[in-house]
Amino acid sequence: MYTQPLGPGAELAPLEPWQAGEFLANLDRCRSHIAPWVGASFLATDLESAEAVLRRYWDAQAATGAGIHGIRLDGVLVGGVMFVSIDTATGVAEIGCWLEPAAQGRGLVTRAAGLLIDWAFRERDMRRVIWHTLSANAPSISTARRLGLTYLEPDDSGDEPMEIWSITPEQWHAPRPERHPPIG
Numbered sequence: 001m002y003t004q005p006l007g008p009g010a011e012l013a014p015l016e017p018w019q020a021g022e023f024l025a026n027l028d029r030c031r032s033h034i035a036p037w038v039g040a041s042f043l044a045t046d047l048e049s050a051e052a053v054l055r056r057y058w059d060a061q062a063a064t065g066a067g068i069h070g071i072r073l074d075g076v077l078v079g080g081v082m083f084v085s086i087d088t089a090t091g092v093a094e095i096g097c098w099l100e101p102a103a104q105g106r107g108l109v110t111r112a113a114g115l116l117i118d119w120a121f122r123e124r125d126m127r128r129v130i131w132h133t134l135s136a137n138a139p140s141i142s143t144a145r146r147l148g149l150t151y152l153e154p155d156d157s158g159d160e161p162m163e164i165w166s167i168t169p170e171q172w173h174a175p176r177p178e179r180h181p182p183i184g
C-alpha cells in the first residue's frame with residue numbers, strides 16, 4: 001500500500017473494505033458535521049454498510065481508477081478524498097471529500113485533493129476534473145477555489161441548489177503558488 005505525506009503527522013492512503021471499522025468510527029465522529037453535505041449512501045451506519053461503501057469505491061478503482069483515500073492525522077482516520085467517478089469516455093472525473101471538524105484548517109483536504117487531481121491528469125489523461133457541492137457549503141467552495149477550480153455552472157437538478165466547479169489540465173499545470181499549501 002502507498003502513503004503520501006500531507007504534512008506533519010498527516011498522510012493519505014487508500015481505504016480498503018477491510019478497513020470498514022476504522023471508516024465507520026470516523027463517520028461516527030463526524031456524522032452530524034458532514035451529513036448536510038454528503039449523500040445518504042455514503043453515511044454508513046454499521047459495519048456492513050461501511051464495508052459496502054468501501055467496496056463500491058474499491059470496485060470502481062479496479063474498473064476505472066476511481067477510488068477512496070483516507071486522510072490520517074497522527075495515525076487516526078480523520079477524513080478523505082475520493083473520485084466519485086471517472087468517465088474514460090468523456091474524460092471527466094468527479095472528486096469529493098469529507099473531514100472531521102477537529103482536522104479542519106490544516107490544508108489536508110486541499111493537499112489530498114491536489115494529489116488526486118494531479119494523478120487524474122497525468123496518469124488517466126482526464127480532460128476535466130469536476131467538484132459538485134451544495135451552494136451553501138462554503139468550506140467546500142473555498143477548497144475548490146484554493147485548488148484553482150473555477151465555477152462552471154449551477155446544478156439545480158436536486159432539492160437544494162448545487163454548484164459545479166471545474167479544472168482542466170491546462171489550468172492545473174499553469175503556475176499558481178497558492179494552490180498547494182506548503183507541507184509543514
